Each structure stands twice: as structure tokens, then as C-alpha cells.
Amino acid sequence: MTQLSEGAALPVPAQALxxxxxxxxxxxxxxxDVSALLLDGGGRVRGDADLVFYNHTEHPSGAVRHLGKSAPGAPGSAAADWLWLHLARMEREVDRVVVAASVDGGSFGQVRGLDVRVTDLSGAPVSYFAIGGATTETAFVFGEFRRREGGWTFRAVGRGYASGLAGLATDFGIVVEPPPAPIPGPGYVPPPVPRQAPGYGAPPTPVHSRPYGTPPTPVHSQAYGTPPTPVHSQPYGTPPTSRPARGYETAALPVPSHGHVAPAVFDPLSSSFRPSVHQGRGKETVHCDPAIPPGWALLEIESYHSISTTIESCDAHGRAEDFLLMAYEDDVRARTVALVPPDRPLTLRVDADTPWTLRVLPLAHARRFDSHIEGHAHDLVVYDGPPGVLDFSHHGESPFTVHQHTPPREPEYDAEDQELLVDEIGEVRVSAPVTGPGLLRISGDGPWKCAMRR
Incomplete structure (x- = not known):
């Protein structure tokens, strides 16, 4: 692994990292909390979507994702927050991808052993940069991927901010609005507003965002000897479920709506583990991490210009067992669910004509149903509402199916229960009853909508 000093740069492969x-x-x-900012040639984001962090986990281009954070272990153990990016798929307008982080309720001076590591998907090290000497900073730019002469480089930056993620985002062109004023209590009488004659006094001084080159005093990195073992070799533990946004975001920083809180008897997000990414071509068997606990796991797959893309679960002998996904679109970006066996690691059979990328993630990364949801083709939705009737519509030509996965009625015999709620073809409008919380595995070839009947 190449250890960088502040300001140093090295070429990196234009692939998934x-x-x-x-x-x-x-x-x-x-x-x-780690974040990525996609910048144009002027060093600015093109919009709010160019900030990827734990409340906006995927860039619309699919080239950058926030994978999640490992759960805290014993004092002194390693923890990490992960990003995935594919430099070859980066939009042409993107000149830089900045890797940054912020802290809440403290400063980076309280964080020990801070560094940033870049690896390929096999875990082979690419670069390493240690951060030392932090004091009162609440945000950091660790490094940046930058286009250079038709390729990409990674540069170690190590620049600190005292204004948190909000200040850092503002410097790169994201407008962060202040939080609304508190609502006064009963009996509150507002103070009188002084009146001024026209032209009286000087106009208020406009507030300008700090240019990128003039942050608070930069923090210099200190190399502390041989870098630790590469990221994939360390037992970082498991990422937590998604957390609500903290006080710095506003409408300018997208925050998903989570609606109804699941009752204690149904908590599909309680199982957490370290995300993993697998790549292949054609038909391959994927042996998932044995540390993934029994229960449901979210699968995300991408393939392009393939005649078909399928995912099957495998039995204890590695033989294909059940279809988890069957997609016949030219370009596939789909989600489905797999059931991790209690007595062995999850094994999958993936088949596509062209290269594919498979991500195995905790269900915390799945979409949540909040009275209404829309999607396209194949997706997995967490439904934690009451019994009722769901109205579906699908605009496509191929079969449209909806399966509901629920906790088993007889746990001593089954790991889950499945029910086929919808099985139609083409343009459909159909209703189906749901008995309560569960997972909705939706499959079609066009846009669809789902809403709770009022």
C-alpha cells in the first residue's frame, strides 16, 4: 500500500474502488460520518444530489455510494465508514470527487488513529493517508480523486474545518438554510421592531461562502509508521441502521421520509453486517461473508447490455435452488432480498451475459414504505405498516409480480413466509391485501406505483 503525505498524489485505476x-x-x-462531493471543473457541485452521505446514499449516476459504517467495537478496536465509487462510470462533467467527513457533538481532536484507505474490490491496497494533529476541527477533507490526462489520481489533502459538514458543503456550492426559529410559547409578545426612515443606515453586509482555498488553519498529517492492515483484512464489525439527520441539514440536503415506526415484533433492520461488493461476468457462484448473520439481506445488482440477469439462492451443496431475481431488461439496476441460512454462509448464483456488480447490504439500505412509493422494474421495499389494502399500478409489457416476505408463523419449521400478492402482465391496476409488516419484493419492466388505500 502506498502511504501518502499531505499534498502528494498518485495515479489510481479507473475502476470500482x-x-x-x-x-x-x-x-x-x-x-x-463520511461523505463524498462530486465537483465540476470549477470546484462546485452541480446540485444537492452531488453530496452523497448517510442520508443520501447513492448518486443518481450510480457512480458513488455510501455503503455504511461498521458498528463500534471494544475500546481501541478499529471502526470505519465506507464509500464505493466507480471512476470509469463518472459523468464527464465531474472533475473531482472529494472524500470528506464530519463529527457531531465533539471534534476530530477526540478521534484517534484517523486515516483514509483506498482499495480495490478484492481488498488489494491502493493508497493510504494518515491524519494527525487534529484539534477543534469538526469537518475534514481527507483526499480527492481528480481527472488527470485521461486518467485519475488520488491526492491526500488533510484540510480541516471548524464549521462542520454545513460549512464544508457551503464551500463547495451547496446552500444550507438555517433551521427554523422555535415556536414561541403561550403569552409570548414579540418585541417592537424599530422603524427606519428610507435610506437610513447602511445595508446589511451580504454573507459570502468561504472560497475553497481559504478554510480555517489546515491540519497537517503525521505519518505514524507502517500503515495498519488493509481495510478488508480488519474485523470492522457491522454498519448500524440508518440514522436520522442531525441539525446541519435542511431542504437543501435530502433526507428520506421514514413514516411509521415498526413495532418491536417486526424489525427487519435490526440485523446489520459489513457491506460487500462482488463483480463477475457470465454465470458465477458468489460465496458471501460467513459473518453475515441469519436473516434477510438486501441484494443490489447492476448489469448493462445483457440479454438477461438472474440471481438464484444455492443449497448447502452449491446447487441453484430458488430464483431471487429474473430481469430481462437491457440495462438492469435492481434490488431483491436473500435469506441467509442459520447454519451456513449465503451462497448465490449470478448469471448475466456482460460484466455485473453485486452488492450485499443490510436491510437498513432498503427503501421504506410511507403510505405511497414509486419505483421502476425490480425493487425491495420495507413495509412496516398495519394490515390493509395496497393499490398497485404498473406501466410495462412483461409480468408484474409482488411477493410479501414476513416473519414465519412457525419459526421451528420455517425461516420466513412468502405470499404472492400480485401476478399480472403489462399495464395493470390491481389491489392486494397485506396482513401487516413485511418486505415487498416488486418485479416488473417499467415504472410502478404503490399506495395504501385510505
Whole structure:
């Protein structure tokens, strides 16, 4: 692994890479939240979607994703927050991808063993940069991927901010609105507003965002000897479920709506584990991490210009067992669910004519149903509402199916129950009853909508 000093850069392959900001768990230290900003040639984002973080986990282009964070372990153990990016798929307008992080309720001076590591999907190290000497900073730019002469480089930056993610985002062109004023209590009488004659006094000074080149005093990295073992070799544990946004975001920073809170008897998001990414071509068997706990796991797959893309679960002998996904579109970006056996690792059979990328993620990354949801083709939705009737519509030509996965009625015999709610073809409008919380596995070849009947 190439260890970089501040300001140094090295070429990196234009392929799928994983970036981990890592640190050591210390009692009382704040959490570290990693983000990526996609910048144009002027060093600015093109819109709010160019900020990828834990409340906006995927860029619309599909080229950058926030994979999640490992759960905190014992004091002194390693933890990490992960990004996945594919430089070859980066839009032409994107000149730089900045890797940054922020903390809430403290400063980076309380965080120990802070560094950023870049690896390929096999875990082979690409670069490593240690951050030292942090004090009161609440946000950091760790490094950046930058286009250079038809390729890409990674440069170690190590620049600190005292204004958190909001200040960092503002410097790159994202408008962060202040939080609304608190609602006054009963009996509140507003103070009188002084009146001014026309032209009296000087106009208020406009507030300008700080240019990128003039942040607070930069923090210099300190190389601390041989870098630790590469990211994929360390037992970082499991990422937590998604968290609500903190006080710095506004309408300018997208926050998903989560609606109804699931009752304690149904908590599909409670199982967490370290995300993993697998790549292949044609028909291959994928042996997933044995550390994934029994229960449901979210599968995301991408393939382009393939006649068909399928995912099957395998039995204990590696033989294909059940179809989890059957997609016949030219370009596939789909989600489905797999059931991890209690007595062995999850094994999958993936088949596509062209190269494919498969991500195995905790269900915390799945979409949540909140009275109404829309999607396209194949997706998985967490439904944690009451019994009722769902109205579906589908605009396509191929079969449209909806399966509901629920906790087993007889756990001693089954790991889950499945029910086929919808099985139609083409343009359809259909209703189906749901008995309560579960997972909705939706499959079609066009846009669809689902809403709870009022």
C-alpha cells in the first residue's frame, strides 16, 4: 500500500474502488460520518444530489455510494465508514470527487488513529493517508480523486474545518438554510421592531461562502509508521441502521421520509453486517461473508447490455435452488432480498451475459414504505405498516409480480413466509391485501406505483 503525505498524489485505476475512513473507538469520542462531493471543473457541485452521505446514499449516476459504517467495537478496536465509487462510470462533467467527513457533538481532536484507505474490490491496497494533529476541527477533507490526462489520481489533502459538514458543503456550492426559529410559547409578545426612515443606515453586509482555498488553519498529517492492515483484512464489525439527520441539514440536503415506526415484533433492520461488493461476468457462484448473520439481506445488482440477469439462492451443496431475481431488461439496476441460512454462509448464483456488480447490504439500505412509493422494474421495499389494502399500478409489457416476505408463523419449521400478492402482465391496476409488516419484493419492466388505500 502506498502511504501518502499531505499534498502528494498518485495515479489510481479507473475502476470500482472502496474508500474507508478508519479510526479507533474511544469512549466519549464523537461519531465520524463520511461523505463524498462530486465537483465540476470549477470546484462546485452541480446540485444537492452531488453530496452523497448517510442520508443520501447513492448518486443518481450510480457512480458513488455510501455503503455504511461498521458498528463500534471494544475500546481501541478499529471502526470505519465506507464509500464505493466507480471512476470509469463518472459523468464527464465531474472533475473531482472529494472524500470528506464530519463529527457531531465533539471534534476530530477526540478521534484517534484517523486515516483514509483506498482499495480495490478484492481488498488489494491502493493508497493510504494518515491524519494527525487534529484539534477543534469538526469537518475534514481527507483526499480527492481528480481527472488527470485521461486518467485519475488520488491526492491526500488533510484540510480541516471548524464549521462542520454545513460549512464544508457551503464551500463547495451547496446552500444550507438555517433551521427554523422555535415556536414561541403561550403569552409570548414579540418585541417592537424599530422603524427606519428610507435610506437610513447602511445595508446589511451580504454573507459570502468561504472560497475553497481559504478554510480555517489546515491540519497537517503525521505519518505514524507502517500503515495498519488493509481495510478488508480488519474485523470492522457491522454498519448500524440508518440514522436520522442531525441539525446541519435542511431542504437543501435530502433526507428520506421514514413514516411509521415498526413495532418491536417486526424489525427487519435490526440485523446489520459489513457491506460487500462482488463483480463477475457470465454465470458465477458468489460465496458471501460467513459473518453475515441469519436473516434477510438486501441484494443490489447492476448489469448493462445483457440479454438477461438472474440471481438464484444455492443449497448447502452449491446447487441453484430458488430464483431471487429474473430481469430481462437491457440495462438492469435492481434490488431483491436473500435469506441467509442459520447454519451456513449465503451462497448465490449470478448469471448475466456482460460484466455485473453485486452488492450485499443490510436491510437498513432498503427503501421504506410511507403510505405511497414509486419505483421502476425490480425493487425491495420495507413495509412496516398495519394490515390493509395496497393499490398497485404498473406501466410495462412483461409480468408484474409482488411477493410479501414476513416473519414465519412457525419459526421451528420455517425461516420466513412468502405470499404472492400480485401476478399480472403489462399495464395493470390491481389491489392486494397485506396482513401487516413485511418486505415487498416488486418485479416488473417499467415504472410502478404503490399506495395504501385510505
Amino acid at each position: 472502496q474508500v474507508a475512513v478508519t479510526w479507533q473507538t474511544v469512549p466519549g469520542a464523537p461519531e465520524v
